[in-house]
Amino acid sequence: MKHVILFGVTGSIGNYIxxxxxxxxDVRLTLFVRNSLKLSKEQKEKHRIIEGDVMNYKNVKDALKGQDIVYFGLSGNLDAMVKNIIKAMKxxxxxxxxxxSSMGIYGASWKATLCGKKDAPGFLNSIMLTVMKPMFRRHRKLADIVENSGLDYTILRPGRFTYDDEIxxxxxxxxxxxxxxxxxxxxxxxxxxxIVKAPEQFTNQNISLTKGV
Structure with a gap:
């Protein structure tokens, strides 16, 4: 049995995960959340629920005992959060x-990630880049920290999320x-x-994930 703890499942992709x-x-899930009211009744009945603060080291360390895999899908103060989790994992x-993390964190595809030249005039692309650059920096720092953690990691850099019913x-x-x-x-x-099914498949890989062209 694999024990998997999920940080960041009350966001926009949490239910899908x-x-x-x-x-x-062969997987048992633990959902680490700040507020369990955001979870469905079914989720509370089927899975182990831990209410806690990811910035509280004791909360995180206690939650990680007996786990095999960590999923990190949080937003906000990413570097501090992931440092706390990595320390507790060790x-x-x-x-x-x-x-x-996010597509575009290495710079070359920021513009394509946000709009695409066909979707908006140049001045709007420029404004969006200015607004979104801090987000890219946070996700870049997250990736750097995870890559240098010494842990077995897989970093995913997805493109812009859609609700399309497709794989x-x-x-x-x-x-x-x-x-x-x-x-x-x-x-x-x-x-x-x-990845959870076969964790060795993408060991220490940093992967961009998009629908493609």
Whole structure:
């Protein structure tokens, strides 16, 4: 039985991640949340729920005991959050982390990630880049911290999330050109499920995930 703890499942892709992992018979899920009221009755009945603060080291360390894999899909103060989790993973001997970052964090595809030249005039693209650059910096720092953690990691850099009811994606690795711009939430969840099913498959990989072109 694999024990998987999920940080960041009350956001926009959380339900998709949970549903995808529920298809694996050999997985037991723990949902770490600040407020369990955001979870459904079914989720509370089926899974172990821990209410806590990811910035509280004791909360995190206690939650990680007995876990095998960490899923990190939080937003906000990413570097402080992931540092807390990584420290606790090392002290509780949890080896694997799957971290959600963002397409475009290495600079070359910021513009394509946000709009695409066909979707908006140049001045609007420029404004969006100015507004969104801090988000890209936070996600870049997250990726850097995870890569240098010494843990077994898989970093996912998905494109712009859609609600399309499809599983369709292409992957590229760090250093390769990113393909396309969008990715369905269902596709992200499916890929996370593949990693949990076979954690050795994408060991220490930094992957861009998009529908492709």
């Amino acid at each position: 949970i549903k995808a992992l529920e298809t694996l018979n 002290e509780t001997d949890v080896k694997k982390i799957i971290a959600i 369709s994606y292409q992957i590229t690795y760090k250093g390769e050109p990113e393909l396309g711009r969008d990715i369905s939430r269902k596709s992200i969840a499916h890929f996370v499920m593949k």
